[in-house]
Amino acid sequence: MLLSQVQRADGGVQAVVRDGAEAFEVAGGAPLYDIAMDCIAAGRGLRDGIAARGRGAAVDLARMEAEGRLLPPLLHPDPAHLHLTGTGLTHLGSAATRDAMHAAGGGDEPVTDSMKMFRMGVEGGKPDGDAAGVQPEWFYKGNGSVLAAPGAALPMPGFAEDGGEEPEIAGVYIIAPDGTPCRLGFALANEFSDHVMERRNYLYLAHSKLRPAAFGPELLVGDLPAHVEGISRIRRGNATLFEQPFLSGEANMSHSIANLEHHHFKYGLFRQPGDVHVHMFGTATLSFAAGLACADGDIFEIEAAPFGLPLRNVLRSAPAGAGRVAVRQL
Incomplete structure (x- = not known):
């Protein structure tokens, strides 16, 4: 369904x-x-x-x-109660791109924190039974005010250094009145990010993720298939600039879905009755890793057979700001 x-x-x-x-x-x-x-x-x-x-x-x-x-297939009546979050370094192969982004260059370098975290997931991200495994990388993207509908623009702020796609699968949840997270299903997502800023310094990861995101258009009700094959494309005019497969599902991940869910919802902050959560599970496919710099008007297209219609969004570059944001003293 x-x-x-x-x-x-x-x-x-x-x-x-x-x-x-x-x-x-x-x-x-x-x-x-x-x-x-x-x-x-x-x-x-x-x-x-x-x-x-x-x-x-x-x-x-x-x-x-x-x-x-x-x-989007699920909205909250109050956008402030829809939370966009995600995890990284969760997919087999995802560490290679991240490790290359954060390595200093040269030879005989120490293992990066990205590679260390990825290896932790490989070793302890799929625990047996009901035990909790190692916690993943986690990040916050925003609330429903920055959620883009399928087909709508993903705006890149004027201060951004990059606007690049991340083709992912997201879990979609509502919190029950007793505080229990209830999963409605899974959807395609574009976890739009600033990879140039992230590469500049890994401590800028939090800043790089504070961008719009999109998910949908359709929500798959039920379990996520263990193996998901999809395609990520970027079109500019009549040309296809980038087309690459992406793999997801637990067979291609270093963490189980249950482990990623636990480490998100273990915080009481994220179990507030009535809230909606869209939690993105990561990717190993990025056009940025192929050397592509996306530009205003580029169309992102993400598709995978179990999820129905492709997710399409267009990149829109906002004009540069007028300068420093001033705070008014009351």
Whole structure:
């Protein structure tokens, strides 16, 4: 089952369900947030809750995309209560790019912190049973105010040194009234970042991640396949500048999904009832590693078969700021 959301003609948010080729409105006209909260209250799963509501009119998702009416598959009524976060160095092969970015150059260098953390994940990121494994790298990207809809622009701020894609899979969650994290499913994500700033100094990683992100357009309900094969592309006009496969799923990761979830939700801060979390699980594929500098108007395209429609966004460079941000004393 794939779930998505579109903007209705009256401006409202409509949940859409797809099994196979055809997509339909979820009857009742509610957004997915309300449907999921009702399922939690009723003590039933999302599939059963969707089935109980029934199907409405057919939806042409391709037309919705062309009209710019696709929305992220889950939103919160208050964007401040939607959290965008992620983990890095979680995929087999991801350490090589990061290690090269952060090595000082020359020979006989000490092992970088990136490589150390990656090796920790390989050795202890998939613990047996219910034990907690080694914690991964973690970062904060922002809240719902910087979430870009599928098809919309990913704005690169004027002070940024780079705007590059990161094709990832994200877990999508709602926190139940009792504080239990509830996973709705998984979606494609573009964890848009500033790799030049990050390479300048690893301690700038936090700054480099404070950028917009996108996920969707469709949400895969159920378990994440152990092996996921996708394609990441960058188009400039009629030319394809970059096209490279990416692998995800636990068979291609140094951490289990359960371990990554534990080390995010172990913090009570992230178990506040009603909040939405979009937690991105990392990647090993970057156009930046291939030497590409993305430019205004470039189109990012991420696709993988289990997730339905591709995730497309365009890079938009914001003008440089007027200078230092001034703080007014009250």
